[in-house]
Amino acid sequence: MIKPPERWYLLAFSAQTHHDLDTLTEKLAALLQENAELALEEVAPALIASYGEDSIRRTLVCHNRQEALETLRLHDTGKLLTGEPQTRHRPIAFLFPGLGEQYEHMGQQLYLTEPVFRKYIDDSDELLRPFGLQLKETLYPTDTQQEHTPSQEKLDLRRLLRRTASTSRLNQTALAQPATFAIEYALAQLLFSWGIHPHALLGYSIGEYVAACLAGVFSFPDAVRLVAARAQLIERLPHGSMLAVPLSEQEITPLLGNHLSLAALNGDALSIVAGPSEAVSELERLLQQRDIVTIRLNTAHAFHSHMMKAIASEFEDVVRTCTLQAPRIPYLSNVTGTWITPEQATDPGYWATHLHQPVRFADGLQALWKQPEMALLEVGPGQTLCSLALQARQNPEQESVTLPTMRAAFEHLDDRAFLLNTIGKLWLTGVPLNWNQFYQQKPDYTLPQLLRTTVEPPEQETSEARKMSRRRKPKQKRTRPWLTTDYVPPSGEREQALVSLWQRILHIDGIGIHDSFFELGGHSLLALRILEALKKTYGVELPLSSLFEAPTVAQFARVLDDALRGEHHQHNEAQPAAFTGPALHYQLPNGLKIMHQNKAETDHFYEDIFVHRAYTSHLPELPQNACVFDVGANIGLFTLFLHSLNRGIQIYAFEPSPPTFEVLSRNIALHKVNARLFPFGLSDTARTAEFTFYPFSTGMSSFYANRAEEEEVLTSILQNQYQQARPEMEQVMRYAGELVEERLKSQTFVCKLHPLSAVMKENAVERIDLLKIDVQKSELDVLRGIADEDWNKIHSIVAEVHNLHGQLDTITNLLKAHGYTLTVQQDELYKGSVIYLLYASRP
Structure with a gap:
């Protein structure tokens, strides 16, 4: 039991x-x-x-x-x-997934604790019995070897990587489609009961039936019956396959031939192809020969393809037995990609066509993003639709709220805790909730x-804090910088000791226990000094990662307490929260307030760009109203530098990394820069590629990530700093291995690439006064994306070049052939590495 x-x-x-x-x-x-x-x-x-x-x-x-x-x-x-x-009063839209994310025990904690959710699962089970289907026994099997309760583990990596072969009946179309419908409908009704009502709906494939039923097109019993009949008709069809391809509709259509169909459009360059397995395999081989990465979907049938036409007439007859009503809640059609009309929704022929027409989901998402301030809530398992929604934004500066309601199959989390977290986040973003309901x-x-009771003020500095502060006479301290957190004083001896240490190391007065070490200006070198001081005071040796994972005094005090008690500190295997998003505010030495990702890199960028003027020092002065392409804009310091020099400059900034692009967008908006932002990279062809993002070394993030090469560059930098006799470097070199390991923690994204000339043509750019390229090993790709007729339009170029496989000579010869005069330099910091700065200008 x-x-x-x-x-x-x-x-x-x-x-x-x-x-x-x-x-x-x-x-x-x-x-x-x-x-x-x-x-x-x-x-x-x-x-x-x-x-x-x-x-x-x-x-x-x-x-x-x-x-x-x-x-x-x-x-x-x-x-x-x-x-x-x-x-x-933020409006909200519900998104309903299709097949692919279903799993056993889906929503089980909700079934056990939420009467509304349980009612609709029970009702669906009863309605499906005449079809020979046992919904509850399939969703919540009792013959498993152990009870299904959330594990202490956060992720099931085998499920995440799709390496477990599931024998669940939920993989069978006849059960998968009704089960997906039932879960999503029950979850939506639970949200309704809590006073959360959508202004719009969008479903993916079978998800459109959930949207239509909630909108009143079908009654609930009719919808369950239709979904079950549809699934059983599909089950009778010959098997087929589906393939995800990173190409647009225009690019993939000529390759389909007579046997394949375009089954879905999930993004500008993300299509799903379906058809007989042999034809899909042949296309897969063709695309592999062109170095185009594809993904075979885990499905037994070719949904939304011409193979579905064989049952369209029979299914239309089934739909005609139902009473169809005009929708009472607006929702978007998969067939047209725009708002459903009453005529379409109530036409049985529409639902037959829906079987074999492509799912134009990207068009539907773009229609939703046109609604001001709309929040998108994925009502069903996983968050695939949330990811597609973020990719579909056409205005990168638009605030985006996309939230899931149910864990994915590979996450071991409690269903109700997961859902309550989302409810709280909705309210934090301004979605109105009916709390009484x-x-x-x-x-x-x-x-x-x-709650009117007062809080006692903190005690004065304790002996432990005084012991640590006496170790070195403090220098003149700075006042507490501009932060996102309000000041909260330390309470207790441990917190006071840590605050005292941080204030001494960071040379800042008034540090609070919730202030982020990195937002205060901390970086890896200063973190090592913190750890060395703790080792001397307490005799404990903590790894560098401990401060990255617990970046506030309040959090780090617990880590230190655990270490003093001899308890093993569990490392967080996920990406460190301190660096994965635009969470940190910072004030540059010139007084400019920005958002950034970590201080060490920002200080380095600032020194290069604002102090040494590295990208402009060997180039002609930019004219008024100049046009600049900032390729590899990172967080936007070069763009802000240009803006401070010449308010009339028009800047085109390119940054493919989603976390970095978010920071870039906020910096540009904060200072009202005349810039157009593009969330993709430049290359020789239009395509997608895997981008490796280093949260602690964003400037080394790359489409051509190579850990050995990155380690070599970091080691060279550390050695150069050591040879410059910086006093802290002897201590740092003892931690060099761990420091490099932290800096190269990574995560990956699939990002878009476009040729530079295509961007020029699309935006009617006839002259580029400065093309700045800092793209970590992709610089030759960027230059090869310039068409012959556009070279004369580009007057100056500065590029950071990684001299791998003779790339510096290749680029030098290319630029000379197009009439540029060149200067090549290597910064002292990069001596012994492969990194050079190349300046090119026309006479």
Whole structure:
């Protein structure tokens, strides 16, 4: 017998300022500490009723009061989420996935704890019995060897990499389609019961049936019957295959021939092809010969292909037995890629056509993005549609809210905790929620009185803090910089000792326990000094990664406590949160406020660009109203530098890495730069490629990542710094191996590439005064993307060249052949490496 899962609670509250919000957080922690009789199910509705209308919001999902208390006291930003929505009435669209993400035990914790969800799964099960289908037994099998409960592991890597051969009946079309429909419909009804109502709907393939049913086109019993009949008709058809191809509709169509069909358009350069397995294999071989990477989908049939036409007439007859009504909620058609019309929705022939026409999902996503401030919520397993939605944005500066509601098959997380986290995030972004419906409990209005208790001020600096601060006479300290967090003082001897150490190492006064080490200006070298000081004081040796994974005093105090107790610190195998997004604010030495990803790189970029003017020092002065292509813009410092020199410059900035592009976008918007931003790279042909992103070394991120080459460059830099007799480098060299390992932690993205001349043509660019190229080994690809007739339009070029396989000579000869005068230099920092700067200009 499966035991009931743990209860989970969502706490939500708000205030007018960050300081007030932090004060309320501390008071809530004190309240829970001092009033053990208060149950979380009483606290949660009272809290939102009393403190839920202000603009700065905070949420916490926890499964008991002890977890809530610990998170509130430690201000654990991994669990305690804060947001300041730009609107309090953000509209929302529901996205419904198709097949491919279904798995056994899908939504099981919701089935056990949420009556609304359970009702619609039970009702679907009853409606499917006449078709010989046993939905609940298939979704929640009881003959497995162990109960299905969330593991302590966060990921099932074998499932993630698709290396487990599943024998689940959910892989059979006849069961997979009804099960997917039932889960998504039940989940949507649960959201409705919580007062979350969509303004628009978009489904993928079978997901359009969920959208149509919720919109009122079909009744629920008719929709279940239609989906089951459709699936059984498909099951009778000959088997086929489907292939994901990184090409546009125009590029793939000539290759389809008579046997293959375009089954789906998921992006500008992401198509799905379907047809007989032999024809799909032949196309796969052809594309491999052209170095085009493809992915074979795990499916037994060629959905949305001409192979489906054999059952279209029979299925249309089934649809005619149903009563169809005009939609009451707007939704988008897979067939047309735009808003469904009442005539289409109520035409049985439309649903027959839907079987064998391509799913124009990318068009539907672009239509949704045209709706102002729309949030997109994926209602179903996984977050594939969220990923497609982010890729479909046409305006890269548009704020994007895309959230999943249900874990993917490879994630071992509690279903209700996952969903509650998403509900909290929706509210943080400004989606209005009906809290009375959500909690279904009258709030206790005595809570505000209890929260008026005061918080005791922190004690004075303790002996432990004084012991650490006496080790070196402190230099003149700077004031606390511009940060996203409000100041929260240390409490307790350990936090005070760490704050004292950080203030000494960073030369900053007034550090709070929730201030990020990296946002304060910390970097790898300073992190090593922190660790050395802790080793001398406490006798514990912590890895460099510990500070990267716990970058605030509050977080790091727990790591240190664990180490002193002899407990093994569990390393987080995921990408470090401190560097994966635009979370860090920074003020450059010239006073310019920016967003950035880490201080060490930003300081290096600033020194090169603003101080040494590395990209412009050997080139003619730019004229007024000049046109500049910043290829490999990173976070935008060169673009900002040009803007500070000449407000009339028109800049075209290219950055393929999604996390870096997000920072670039915010910097350009913050300073109102006259720049057009492109979330792709430049190359010799239009294609997609895998991009390796190093969160701790973003400037080394590349389409041609090679760990040995990156290690060689980093080692050369460290050696050069050591030979320059920098005082801290002897200590650093002892950690060189670990430092390089941290810097080269990576994640990958599939990114787009376009030829430079194609961009010029599309944007009517007739003159480029400066082409700046800093693209980590792709510089020759960029230059080869210039058509012969466009070379005379480019007046100056500066490129960082990686001299691998004689590339410096190749590029030099290419530029000389086009009439450029050249200068080549190597910075002192890169001596012994393959990196050079090349300047080219026309006489």
